[in-house]
Amino acid sequence: MKKTLFTAIILSAFSLCSFSLLNAQFDLSGVIWDQDEIICKEQESAIAHFQTPSYRNQFASLTDIHYQTMSWEIDPAVKYIKGVITYYFRSRSNNLTQLVLDLSNSLVINSVERKGVPLSYAHSADQLLTIDLDKTLNEDDFDTLTVSYEGTPPSNGFGSFETGTHAGAPILWTLSEPYGNRDWWPGKQDLIDKIDSMDIYITTPLDQLAASNGKLISINEVGGKLVHHWRHRHPICAYLVALAVTNYAAFDQYVPLPNGDSIHVLNYVYPETLAQSQQAISSTIDIMNFYNEKFIIYPWADEKYGHAQFGWGGGQEHQTMAFMGGFSFSLISHEMAHQWFGDKVTCGSWHDIWLNEGFATYLAGLCLEEFSQNQYWPQWKTSTSNSAMSAPGGSVYVDDTTSVNRIFSGRLSYNKGAYVLHMLRWVMGDNDFFQAVRNYLNGAGDFGTTPEFESYLENESGLDLHEFLADWYYGQGFPSYHLQWSQQADSLIITLGQTQSDPSVSFFEMPVPILVRLNGVDNIFVLNHTTNNQRFSIFRGSASVDSIGIDPELWLLSKNNTIEQVITAVDDADKSDRFDVFPNPAHDFVQIISTKSVFSVEVIDVAGRKFKAPLANNRVDLTEFNPGIYTLLLLDGNQKILTTKRIILS
Structure with missing residues (x-):
């Protein structure tokens, strides 16, 4: 039986100190940018x-590629590729008569063979290579064939097969996510099938190194060129197959x-x-x-x-080898x-x-x-x-x-x-x-x-x-939380509501962390917020609330939250007392008009923080406060609250 998502949680006297150490050897400047x-x-x-749906291979699900050998001849100074790929595949359906691969029309097919016997094929305008099998396959039957091709891959801006230079040296690289592998090799670019295993052979000029997937098995000189053999024995998506060739310098690291x-x-x-x-x-x-x-x-x-x-x-x-700018x-x-x-x-x-x-x-x-x-x-x-x-x-x-x-x-x-x-x-x-x-x-x-x-x-x-x-x-x-709080007897009373930025969600049911400072000590209380304008009572004893904050450690997505103290301790023995402040909205000050003497003024911001404000001749100096909404507490000589006033500071 599943538990319900939100269990009531209250964590008191929670320490906010950090516990991880900065590793000084890392340059972390600019990480956010x-x-x-x-x-x-x-x-x-x-x-x-990216390509439109009409150009996607609708036949990809009919076969399962188990193994490929991929042989390419590359010169990084020339945007050109010659390739031979052998596929070993399983039929996923009965009466399979064709293998359909994705391949750009910029590339030319030299031959398609099955164990040396030519097969017929069609390379259509929708960039599909359709190969006719020489026998009908039923589900779970295996077959193999080889495709030989060459050509200049198309240019796509941030293309899948690109050349350039660094310090005067030529470089060639591939980058295929999500649908770029068809620009330089025939395969299935889908999220249905992974190539289970492959061997890659990249032939380059003598002064070049070729990076690719898997483990480097060998680099051998053959006919005045280098042949780099990479072997990968794990499933891999077509868009993660990659190569890069230039005059690389290589160095090793080891992770224990x-x-x-x-x-x-x-x-x-x-x-x-x-x-x-x-x-x-x-x-x-x-x-x-x-x-x-x-x-x-x-x-x-x-x-x-x-x-x-x-x-x-x-x-x-790219799988096993990230390409990095x-x-x-x-x-x-x-x-x-x-x-x-x-x-x-x-x-x-x-x-x-x-x-x-x-x-x-x-x-x-x-x-x-x-x-x-x-x-x-x-x-x-x-x-x-x-x-x-x-x-x-x-x-x-x-x-x-x-x-x-x-x-x-x-x-x-x-x-x-x-x-x-x-x-x-x-x-x-x-x-x-x-x-x-x-x-x-x-x-x-x-x-x-x-x-x-x-x-x-x-x-x-x-x-x-x-x-x-x-x-x-x-x-x-996302929600915007609206918190009202008051101190009643030995309890902190909180009413928590929310509004939503989009009508697709009527209410975000979440455990909401609240930071409450009691007599200078920070405490975290987690409110199990399941209904709007929900009321919570938290025991505080004789401690006074200094301030309240919503989600201090940024666990939640929420924005434009408000916090308001609701004053319940106003001495209303004489209801004929009159208190006004003007102007409102104000800029640098407000003037108090009252029938009783006001000895001091406290200002509470929307985060629940309390500040003293200079008072002289019933004029409250607000020059040190930023624009926003504030609550003024007007106090008598015994620091009792005479009244509260809401003001807007512009």
């Missing part, structure tokens, strides 16, 4: 590679494992920036150690992780995070892109929590939540998968997606949340969807998360 830049670059690339083994990290960088790159990439070991401990061991530990520098300003999470802390942590979320478990549809990008964004934030909680982690939460709430609507769920701008929305898929994960962590608690994520990584298989992810969260925590995801994943917007 870096995150925005990473998102922009990834969106630019996706826009360049608890069993005494280690993970090989192979870095291919420009020789002219070798020293700088070695320093910048030094954070890789600490970040991977953190991910290994927080989640599961790096999925491709038996092969390698690595970085290959390339001529584009962002990064791309630079080596900032944010970019390293973001692209590495994708090895778990996006590569090992890939979103099962573009509706679920947050399972790739929301996780990578959140993990980059978790690195800041781990290594610099006092400084950059609060900045990350502020920046990420501000982005998510920069417009009143929008869901994490992608309703229009024909719009690349919507799929790769930095505000929704990246930042709001990351913050939904942060709120799930708050609702579930650290132990259940991170264990559920580990279970998801271990159990989801090649592809994951949001309903599947929800099941892992619910099974671990015992919570019913249907309402949470209805509000925060499928629903749009």
Whole structure:
């Protein structure tokens, strides 16, 4: 039986001190700006590679690619490719007579053969290569064929097959997410099937190194050229297959494992920036150690992780070897995070892109929590939540998968997606949340969807998360909380209401943390907010409330919150007493008109903070206060409240 989502929680005398240490060796300056830049670059690339639904391979689900050998001849000084690919595949249907692959019309087919016997094919205008099999396959039958091709891949701006230079040296690289692999090799670009295993052979000029997926098996000189053999024995999406060729300088790192083994990290960088790159990439070991401990061991530990520098300003999470335009802390942590979320478990549809990008964004934030909680982690939460709430609507769920701008929305898929994960962590608690994520990584298989992810969260925590995801994943917007409080006898009385930025959600049911300062001591109380204008009573004894704040550690998405003290202690023995203040709205001061003497004035802001205001000749000096809404407490000589007045300061 599932527990209900929101159990009542009260945490008193909660210490707000940080507990992580800043690792001084990391250059974390600019990490918040870096995150925005990473998102922009990834969106630019996706826009360049996106294709309309009419050009998608409707036959991809009919076959399952088990193994490929991929042989390419590359000269980085020339934008051209010659390739031979052998496919070993299984039929997923009865009466299969064709294999249909995606391939740009810019590339020319030299031959299609099955064990040396030519096969007929058609390379159509809709960029599909349709190969006629020489026999009919039934479900679970296996077959093999080989395609030989060559040509100049098309130019797409932020293209999937590009050339450039660095310090006068030529470089060539690929970047295929989401639909770019057809521009340089024939395959299936879908979220249905992964290539289970592959061997890659890249032939280059003698002075070049070729980066690719998997483990480097050998580099051999053959006929005056170098043949680089890479082997990958794990399932991989077509868009994550990659190569980069230039005069790289290579260096190694090793990440220790608890069993005494280690993970090989192979870095291919420009020789002219070798020293700088070695320093910048030094954070890789600490970040991977953190991910290994927080989640599961790096999925491709038996092969390698690595970085290959390339001529584009962002990064791309190619499986086992991220392609990097630079080596900032944010970019390293973001692209590495994708090895778990996006590569090992890939979103099962573009509706679920947050399972790739929301996780990578959140993990980059978790690195800041781990290594610099006092400084950059609060900045990350502020920046990420501000982005998510920069417009009143929008869901994490992608309703229009024909719009690349919507799929790769930095505000929704990246930042709001990351913050939904942060709120799930708050609702579930650290132990259940991170264990559920580990279970998801271990159990989801090649592809994951949001309903599947929800099941892992619910099974671990015992919570019913249907309402949470209805509000925060499928629903749009965010709440604005409105808190009123008063001190009555020995209790603090709080009334908590909310309004919603978008009508798709009628009420956000959440545990809301409240910071209450009692006699100079900070306390956290968690209010189980299940209905609007809900009333809570908190025992305070003889302690006085100094101030109240909503969500001090930024666990929630909420904006434009208000706090108001409701005064109940006014001495109303003489109801004929008259008190007025003017002007209202005011600018620098207000004047008090009263039938009783006012000895002092206290000012309470919308956050519940209380301040003294200078008073002379019934004139209250407000020059030190920012524009906003304030409550004035007019006090007599015994510091009893005579009355309260609400003013607007412009």
